[in-house]
Amino acid sequence: MSYVVQAPPPIAVPVLGTNAEFPVHRIYCVGRNYAEHAIEMGHSEREAPFFFCKPADAIVTAPYGVQATFPYPSASQNVHHEVELVIAIGRSGQNINAAKALEHVYGYAVGLDMTRRDLQNEAKTQGRPWDTAKAFDYSAPLGPIHPAAATGIFFAGTISLTVNNVLRQNSDISQLIWSVSEIIEHLSKLFELKPGDLIFSGTPAGVGAVHPGDLIEASIAGLGTISVQVS
Numbered sequence: 001m002s003y004v005v006q007a008p009p010p011i012a013v014p015v016l017g018t019n020a021e022f023p024v025h026r027i028y029c030v031g032r033n034y035a036e037h038a039i040e041m042g043h044s045e046r047e048a049p050f051f052f053c054k055p056a057d058a059i060v061t062a063p064y065g066v067q068a069t070f071p072y073p074s075a076s077q078n079v080h081h082e083v084e085l086v087i088a089i090g091r092s093g094q095n096i097n098a099a100k101a102l103e104h105v106y107g108y109a110v111g112l113d114m115t116r117r118d119l120q121n122e123a124k125t126q127g128r129p130w131d132t133a134k135a136f137d138y139s140a141p142l143g144p145i146h147p148a149a150a151t152g153i154f155f156a157g158t159i160s161l162t163v164n165n166v167l168r169q170n171s172d173i174s175q176l177i178w179s180v181s182e183i184i185e186h187l188s189k190l191f192e193l194k195p196g197d198l199i200f201s202g203t204p205a206g207v208g209a210v211h212p213g214d215l216i217e218a219s220i221a222g223l224g225t226i227s228v229q230v231s
């Protein structure tokens with residue numbers, strides 16, 4: 001195959017315990033999926049899950065034991081961290097029943113849904129899309145994928161984030177409003193899920209601003225800690 005312009009490189013992320021990588025197809029994200037975070041964003045009612053997307057090339061690979069770099073984005077003065085459990089899809093499906101959803105999961109990772117909060121607030125006020133707030137370059141730092149065969153199912157476990165060693169977010173996966181299985185059920189009614197899809201499952205309370213020079217450390221029990229330096 002020849003192309004009329006330079007073809008983009010394939011996007012793939014490391015998988016723990018193997019030299020083979022996980023090829024990334026799409027990135028879906030769930031909004032407001034922890035009650036305390038929904039409240040801090042000004043919402044109190046339980047609502048059906050809603051979704052937005054990031055481009056696959058927004059990923060910043062964040063291996064364990066190495067400081068990855070997150071370049072502070074242009075056009076924002078209020079960039080927030082959001083630590084999230086990321087679900088890696090291994091098998092395609094549409095209209096997946098929650099009871100069968102975990103059969104479609106390849107594995108899990110720690111991710112950051114970096115957000116231009118000022119642009120998001122403006123978009124909400126104006127009724128505009130969130131793309132510039134959520135889908136910017138380098139907006140998805142991501143740790144290695146752990147095969148579900150090794151981790152088991154994620155029903156519970158501490159999810160936390162520090163900035164410069166100060167605890168900002170600290171919750172538990174059991175506090176997800178919509179569980180991993182329920183997220184897959186809802187999302188697969190809207191899109192056909194494909195191997196290589198990633199789903200950022202939402203962030204707990206405690207989101208806040210970062211600045212150039214800050215060190216973000218994001219952890220999920222059973223997965224590990226990723227370190228991301230804001231530059």
Ligand code: MN
Nearest residue numbers: 082113202203
């Ligand atoms: Mn998020």
